[in-house]
Amino acid sequence: MTQDYPRILVVTGNNFNLVTGGGITLTNLFRGWPADRLANLHDDATPVDRTVCRNFYRLTEQEIRWVWPFSLVRRSYGHFKRRSAGTPESAGAQGVSAGTSSIELARRVIGDSVPKRAHLTSELTAWVNEFQPTLLYGFLGSLEQVDLTRQLAKRWAIPLVVHMMDDWPAVLHTGGLLGPVVGPMLRRELKATLREAVGRFAICEHMCEEYQQRYGYPFLPFQNALDVERWLPDSRTDWTAGTPFVLRYVGSIVPDGQRESLRDIARAVARLSADGIDVQLRIHSPAHESAYLRDLSSPAVRIEGPPDPKSIARLLAGTDLLVLPYNFDARSARYIRLSLPTKAPAYMISGTPILVYAPGDVATARYATREGWGHVVATRGEEAVMSAVRTLMQQPSLREQLGRRAREVAVARHDASVVKAAFWTALCEASRQRGA
Template sequence: MPSPENFPRVLFITSHAFNHSNGGGVTFSNLFSGWPKDRLACVHNDPLPPETDVCERYFRLGTKELGKWGPFSLLQREPLAIATARQPEPKTRGATSPISSRLFTGVRSLLFGTNEFPETAFLSPELEAWIENFSPQVLYTILGSNGLMDLIELIRVRFRLPLVVHIMDDWRATSHVGGLLGPLRRKKMQHHLSDFMAIADHRMGISDAMCEAYEAEYGRPFETFHNAIDTEGESTAPIRRRPADGPFKIFYGGAVLPFAQLQSIIDVCQATASLVDRGMPVRFDIFSPPAMTGPHRESLLTCDAVKLHPPMPRRQDYLSAMRNADLLLLPVNFSDETIRFIRYSMPTKVPELMQSGVPTLVYGPCGVAQVDYASGYGWGYTVTERGVGNVVAAIEKISTQEPLRDRLTDRARRLVGERHNIDRVRAQFRAVLADAAIR
């Protein structure tokens, strides 16, 4: 472990703080795990409570820092207080809007489409003093809304901080595309992005495909940093062998969202029913929040072999369930909307799928980073043409060909050790931030 002096004092500005409950929070926690806590501070507006195992110094943004623009300030509420989020924590204002919820939503939709009301950024005296007391050496950020980017620039200029930008999703593709004022808001967003990419000391992307595309567009180098795991500590888990009896168990754990993977999951549910009709003993377990699966139960529950479960709160239980399956699923919708939104995204769970010792069925279109990553490196069995029949054929092939299963799991484990080893990735990540801090 390097000495604390080799870790720069990092100010992290984000809409997703450190936690172990969503992809961003997990990735940040893994990348910064082991960072001296007195050299890490986080400014955020995450509605989820942040966790303190990696970072203890938090400032939660309120209306003093990000207020609604113009007359819409009458509609805002101060965010609910969260323990450890802000020192000291102001009292909740609790202002209520005189406008009905329906009218509120209608006005927002008319003017700004699906985006929130625009924000006005302020470097409040409380935030300024808090940052000054911390005395950061480098500003690391995933950017965000126009208001948050305004605030990031105010802080960068005020404290003359070197900048490291990390793009986690291609959110710009679907931001500010509706509403009467959407084009103006989108133009501002694009201006911010161009400026930040030009002045940043280092730029990071979540996938190789994202880095290549952004390098071509912005004319600056990008480095890939994705989630990393303890590949050495977890490599002792045995390769899963297909049992001679019992059902062939398919496992999916994650979000079920109409704009991302719902339709492809439904295809796998229909394939499961088809396999049952053919006499194959099979079971498909979906672990996802009931709020996501509930509206689609009728489409998902195609037969008794499909089971819906809530997420497992303990990571070890989740990993154990993965390793006890016969096939893991990584689904992506085939719609143009999905491709446009997540084409460069790389799910946080990908290294865990690769490390599991269980083959992964990757069902989605070409041109999406996670699908191309599996097909290009051969760590997953990819089905890139949509069709329930194609899924049925893939499951039958994987379930009956042990050499194929061995080949997929061997490649996956080799690759995860090369590209997602947590010690190696953390060292590279620290080196980038340290280099920015001394420029």
């Protein structure tokens, strides 16, 4: 019954949308929840999707403020890139030319370590009061989000549920001039938030295990959920190779996620094509994220925009090989090691074989190896990628084995009817509790 559902204030860097990983996960997990019992407080310029939630409040600089004394030079200093949960900026200073202004020099030296704090403005307070939440649920991803979440839970005296998407605590505020001060501050406040929470979720089992050891609390795994009945009709049933043999990547390209590894794959495909092999890589990402690949100047690498959400199932199934890359550098490996990307279940249910190019110890590679749903290349280098692509092109039985197994795992472990039932039950149970 509707009255049994808590009124959930969803506090996230992203909004409900069908474009970004966080937005898609959020939308799919809450699809079917009474819309009048959802409100989304977010910091996201992506157009909202109103099919699940219809009540939105976008944070402004009035609610998220730099701390003094940086607030005094806010306009001159320039805007730091806003992050949605799970997309930290790269840390560390870079070379500065002689003509670089002192303001730009300061920005580069300080890095991402300028702290921000949340302020409950009268407008925000009125909006929350009108909604009257009974549960606060949040993706955390920054110091200001942690601060905002704690303030809201305390001000309205409502239970708090925390959901972790990536291991941003391991990389955020680790560099820059203020990193030694702001980093420990962030981690202390995160621990306090986890202590105060009545529910703690993470994106996959591997993250749950590590976080329980790290923070001392049990976590429940919840990730993107699929409407199996909608996806299965388009799933691949014939693994005959196409001409050309098409590799495809769909999704965002994040510097600390897959940027360099996707470049490796693009270069490998360009080299295979130059050797006379009829192969293509098609990339479906926002233009500003994929522009760095245009210098390859290879007809085998085609850069296209994000796909239409309504046709994504057919697009994935109509591909010979899907690629799931992760960077190999130390910072990226720390950030992504415990993550499972939103696209993974969709890739899997398509029945198309998947090439996972990633360090062997990241959660996605371990999951693919353990369950047999992906061909894992855990050694970095274009030669390793080229060898894997050749193998998969030449062995239709291997492609079929991978595709069938991936679909089986997706149906067994990522069915929305099962995942959402557990997720909603956990939220309802949390709403009846109070913090320790």
